Amino acid sequence: RKEVEQDPGPFNVPEGATVAFNCTYSNSASQSFFWYRQDCRKEPKLLMSVYSSGNEDGRFTAQLNRASQYISLLIRDSKLSDSATYLCVVRNFNKFYFGSGTKLNVKP
Amino acid sequence: GAVVSQHPSRVICKSGTSVKIECRSLDFQATTMFWYRQFPKQSLMLMATSNEGSKATYEQGVEKDKFLINHASLTLSTLTVTSAHPEDSSFYICSARDSRVRDSPNYGYTFGSGTRLTVV
Numbered sequence: 683r684k685e686v687e688q689d690p691g692p693f694n695v696p697e698g699a700t701v702a703f704n705c706t707y708s709n710s711a712s713q714s715f716f717w718y719r720q721d722c723r724k725e726p727k728l729l730m731s732v733y734s735s736g737n738e739d740g741r742f743t744a745q746l747n748r749a750s751q752y753i754s755l756l757i758r759d760s761k762l763s764d765s766a767t768y769l770c771v772v773r774n775f776n777k778f779y780f781g782s783g784t785k786l787n788v789k790p
Numbered sequence: 791g792a793v794v795s796q797h798p799s800r801v802i803c804k805s806g807t808s809v810k811i812e813c814r815s816l817d818f819q820a821t822t823m824f825w826y827r828q829f830p831k832q833s834l835m836l837m838a839t840s841n842e843g844s845k846a847t848y849e850q851g852v853e854k855d856k857f858l859i860n861h862a863s864l865t866l867s868t869l870t871v872t873s874a875h876p877e878d879s880s881f882y883i884c885s886a887r888d889s890r891v892r893d894s895p896n897y898g899y900t901f902g903s904g905t906r907l908t909v910v
Contacts (some may be wrong), residue, residue: 686833725883725904769833776822778885778899782833789820 683708688781696789699760703784705753705770714773715746717755719766720783722733726769729755760788791889792818797900803874803909811869811905813884819864820886825857828881872897874909881906 688705694702707715715733718726730737731754743756753770758778765788770781793816803809812840813823826834838859839847846859858870867886873876882905888898 690831717840723881723904723906725901727901733838741808773899776824776839776887778834780826780833782831 684781685709685779686770686772686781688784690782690784692785693723694780694789695760697760697762699788700756700758701753701786702757703768703770705755705781707751707753707770707772707779709772709774709779710748710751712772712774712779715753716771716773717742717744717753718729718770718771718780721766724743724763726771726780727766735772740778760786762788762790792816792883792886792898792900793826794884794886794902796884796905798905800906801908803907805909806873808870808872809907811866811871811882811884811907813869813902815886815888818886818888819891820867820888822868822887823861824885824886825867825869826883827888828883829834834883834907835843837869840869841866859899860875871907874907876909879907879909 686707717729719729720726730739732746735747736745741758745754767783767785769783772779795814797812821842822870825837827837828834836849840861841858848854856866861867884902
């Protein structure tokens with residue numbers, strides 16, 4: 683079983699739409715959780731950490747449910763520049779485990 | 791913030807040759823660095839953990855004799871893909887942690903910009 687599972691998409695949405703991504707992880711002892719953004723042929727860049735209390739950064743809201751080992755990312759008012767692959771990432775001590783990513787295409 | 795420099799960004803080599811990729815931590819020392827590989831449409835997979843002054847720790851299924859890792863100083867780790875074959879073509883990324891960082895959202899882990907290896 684994969685450490686982190688994500689719907690690969692792609693999600694094709696119009697500008698201004700709200701879109702939600704989900705992710706599940708297998709190791710209940712995992713310590714930290716993140717969403718990274720990866721543009722084509724580039725390294726992943728940290729978008730935001732994810733906490734059980736939920737956290738928001740502008741148009742982005744992330745949520746963690748430890749009981750069900752589920753992580754979500756909500757993007758409101760999508761922009762063209764949000765088009766990218768979003769990686770769900772879980773840290774267990776020194777090791778980071780990446781989901782295969784969910785591709786988002788925001789159309790004009 | 792901490793910066794990790796990876797070089798080269800892109801390399802094309804002939805089958806059977808060896809390729810060396812460098813990962814440098816700029817302005818901080820990294821006793822541990824990590825090497826990942828990403829095939830198209832797949833997730834980043836940890837290949838090995840590089841430890842300064844000692845042998846690297848390889849993940850299951852990664853051939854240590856094919857992917858040679860050297861971490862000779864606190865700021866440099868190298869990954870050498872020996873006798874490369876087309877199936878080794880991939881995106882290789884290194885990561886390092888700045889242990890001085892206490893309150894960073896990602897605990898000080900920073901990625902290099904990646905190396906796209908194409909073996910022809």
